[in-house]
Amino acid sequence: xxxxxxxxxxxxxxxxxxxxxxxxxxxxxxxxxxxxxxxxxxxxxxxxxxxxxxxxxxxxxxxxxxxxxxxxxxxxxxxxxxxxxxxxxxxxxxxxxxxxxxxxxxxxxxxxxxxxxxxxxxxxxxxxxxxxxxxxxxxxxxxxxxxxxxxxxxxxxxxxxxxxxxxxxxxxxxxxxxxxxxxxxxxxxxxxxxxxxxxxxxxxxxxxxxxxxxxxxxxxx
Amino acid sequence: xxxxxxxxxxxxxxxxxxxxxxxxxxxxxxxxxxxxxxxxxxxxxxxxxxxxxxxxxxxxxxxxxxxxxxxxxxxxxxxxxxxxxxxxxxxxxxxxxxxxxxxxxxxxxxxxxxxxxxxxxxxxxxxxxxxxxxxxxxxxxxxxxxxxxxxxxxxxxxxxxxxxxxxxxxxxxxxxxxxxxxxxxxxxxxxxxxxxxxxxxxxxxxxxxxxxxxxxxxxxxxxxxxxxxxxxxxxxxxxxxxxxxxxxxxxxxxxxxxxxxxxxxxxxxxxxxxxxxxxxxxxxxxxxxxxxxxxxxxxxxxxxxxxxxxxxxxxxxxxxxxxxxxxxxxxxxxxxxxxxxxxxxxxxxxxxxxxxxxxxxxxxxxxxxxxxxxxxxxxxxxxxxxxxxxxxxxxxxxx
Numbered sequence: 001x002x003x004x005x006x007x008x009x010x011x012x013x014x015x016x017x018x019x020x021x022x023x024x025x026x027x028x029x030x031x032x033x034x035x036x037x038x039x040x041x042x043x044x045x046x047x048x049x050x051x052x053x054x055x056x057x058x059x060x061x062x063x064x065x066x067x068x069x070x071x072x073x074x075x076x077x078x079x080x081x082x083x084x085x086x087x088x089x090x091x092x093x094x095x096x097x098x099x100x101x102x103x104x105x106x107x108x109x110x111x112x113x114x115x116x117x118x119x120x121x122x123x124x125x126x127x128x129x130x131x132x133x134x135x136x137x138x139x140x141x142x143x144x145x146x147x148x149x150x151x152x153x154x155x156x157x158x159x160x161x162x163x164x165x166x167x168x169x170x171x172x173x174x175x176x177x178x179x180x181x182x183x184x185x186x187x188x189x190x191x192x193x194x195x196x197x198x199x200x201x202x203x204x205x206x207x208x209x210x211x212x213x214x215x216x217x218x219x220x221x
Numbered sequence: 222x223x224x225x226x227x228x229x230x231x232x233x234x235x236x237x238x239x240x241x242x243x244x245x246x247x248x249x250x251x252x253x254x255x256x257x258x259x260x261x262x263x264x265x266x267x268x269x270x271x272x273x274x275x276x277x278x279x280x281x282x283x284x285x286x287x288x289x290x291x292x293x294x295x296x297x298x299x300x301x302x303x304x305x306x307x308x309x310x311x312x313x314x315x316x317x318x319x320x321x322x323x324x325x326x327x328x329x330x331x332x333x334x335x336x337x338x339x340x341x342x343x344x345x346x347x348x349x350x351x352x353x354x355x356x357x358x359x360x361x362x363x364x365x366x367x368x369x370x371x372x373x374x375x376x377x378x379x380x381x382x383x384x385x386x387x388x389x390x391x392x393x394x395x396x397x398x399x400x401x402x403x404x405x406x407x408x409x410x411x412x413x414x415x416x417x418x419x420x421x422x423x424x425x426x427x428x429x430x431x432x433x434x435x436x437x438x439x440x441x442x443x444x445x446x447x448x449x450x451x452x453x454x455x456x457x458x459x460x461x462x463x464x465x466x467x468x469x470x471x472x473x474x475x476x477x478x479x480x481x482x483x484x485x486x487x488x489x490x491x492x493x494x495x496x497x498x499x500x501x502x503x504x505x506x507x508x509x510x511x512x513x514x515x516x517x518x519x520x521x522x523x524x525x526x527x528x529x530x531x532x533x534x535x536x537x538x539x540x541x542x543x544x545x546x547x548x549x550x551x552x553x554x555x556x557x558x559x560x561x562x563x564x565x566x567x568x569x570x571x572x573x574x575x576x577x578x579x580x581x582x583x584x585x586x587x588x589x590x591x592x593x594x595x596x597x598x599x600x601x602x603x604x605x606x607x608x609x610x611x612x613x614x615x616x617x618x619x620x
Contacts, residue, residue: 022410024544025544026541026544029545030544064511066510067541069537069541069544070536070538070540070541071537073429074533076432076433076477077428079480080476080479102327105325
């Protein structure tokens with residue numbers, strides 16, 4: 001973090017990662033955020049973690065990612081995380097058809113509990129296990145198109161396309177801001193301009209990271 | 222997938238053995254259906270693999286058979302015996318599948334090796350047996366929809382402090398029945414170990430039960446005035462649960478009240494006294510997941526045991542640590558950093574359970590035995606779609 005000042009970003013985007021148990025939600029998140037820690041923390045990542053700053057169109061954006069792994073049996077708990085999410089990564093496992101079949105349930109939640117502009121990205125994980133595939137790329141792509149979702153197959157193990165999924169989502173959100181379809185003043189847009197420009201929002205739920213950046217997402221080595 | 226994990230679990234178990242302060246009951250006992258109304262109010266005790274459990278298995282036409290089996294009976298054996306009792310025959314014996322049908326109609330298939338199945342079902346979920354290619358034809362039973370009338374009249378008679386007391390006493394027993402190993406089985410992949418996780422399942426189920434109970438009761442109270450009163454009672458109930466350091470039910474209640482079917486009832490909320498409204502927004506702050514539940518975590522460290530902690534977050538921490546970190550580093554060296562982090566989280570549980578709960582019966586408590594019976598088994602709607610419909614009927618969407 002040394003050469004990247006904690007306040008040196010223009011927006012915070014909030015993401016949520018959803019999907020069945022064991023599809024690799026935490027692995028995706030680790031894979032995506034690990035790079036940041038690589039240098040000083042090669043092995044072990046604590047639970048105080050889940051942010052990364054990326055760049056889209058020359059703008060620095062802080063992604064704040066809420067993982068729901070381990071809480072799949074508490075559907076109503078995961079529901080509480082949706083509030084104010086700008087992006088939702090909906091993950092299934094290409095080697096387990098059941099996890100794909102359950103997408104409609106996750107999608108219903110995501111659609112009904114987020115605002116219409118929330119970008120939903122469908123991720124078929126475990127792309128490295130092509131031999132055990134139970135869901136074809138084409139089928140999932142069709143599902144994504146029909147439901148207006150972005151789609152990629154990733155491998156949290158090798159890192160293939162993981163970066164793309166997170167960044168494409170951000171790019172799409174950024175585009176929505178640029179063309180005015182995402183209203184930043186709306187209470188639950190899931191996007192915050194730079195903390196200094198935005199004192200706590202009225203409903204108190206999106207004013208997340210205004211102070212004490214140093215305690216956030218620190219490596220526990 | 223992780224053959225090495227088996228060995229690792231053994232060593233973890235040995236470590237945990239010294240850690241574990243759980244007392245196993247000596248006599249095996251019968252466990253009743255999790256969803257069945259209990260007649261007596263026996264205290265819940267630790268469920269053991271050798272206990273017998275009674276449950277129903279349904280066919281596509283909703284006929285059923287009642288099974289009585291050990292908790293650790295694998296799905297394969299349930300399939301065989303239930304097929305015999307139900308007279309289900311197929312050309313290929315392996316073709317019969319055991320699955321859960323949730324109240325939403327969603328179907329979850331069990332693997333042949335799955336254990337302790339009846340405890341793992343969702344609130345209004347039921348077990349079905351059918352040939353593999355007929356699974357699509359399975360639909361929920363009418364009873365899975367849940368109650369059509371609320372219990373607001375009954376709740377009117379119950380004080381919120383007494384309710385909190387009874388809920389906490391019951392939750393505490395369920396909480397103490399959890400064997401810490403169950404958390405590890407759950408996180409590392411429960412089906413790798415051939416061990417039951419019924420006590421953890423029961424506790425997890427309890428969280429969902431309390432939460433949906435709140436939403437169900439609000440949505441089934443047609444009179445606006447009564448609804449305001451009930452809402453107020455539930456907020457006070459949350460406050461007492463917090464006072465009793467029952468954070469699991471505290472969160473369940475607050476999350477129930479934040480459920481869209483309740484939170485959208487703005488005409489009801491606006492009639493609450495402002496003091497109660499303020500109280501609720503403070504509670505919501507505690508629940509704020511930002512910065513990794515920082516508010517909750519710092520609150521937790523300030524409390525003294527016994528504490529019934531917010532189990533979903535403990536499970537999330539364990540899962541996150543496990544999934545995100547390699548168990549073995551180069552040349553089979555154990556990643557001790559990871560093990561230390563897991564044990565750190567497990568220790569939180571141990572600390573929370575290190576003292577015995579001694580609550581004083583609320584002064585002048587009325588109807589206590591009735592309340593105790595009430596909180597043990599709640600009849601709820603766990604289908605969000607139905608709850609939303611009910612909510613929309615109470616306060617139609619404004620256009």
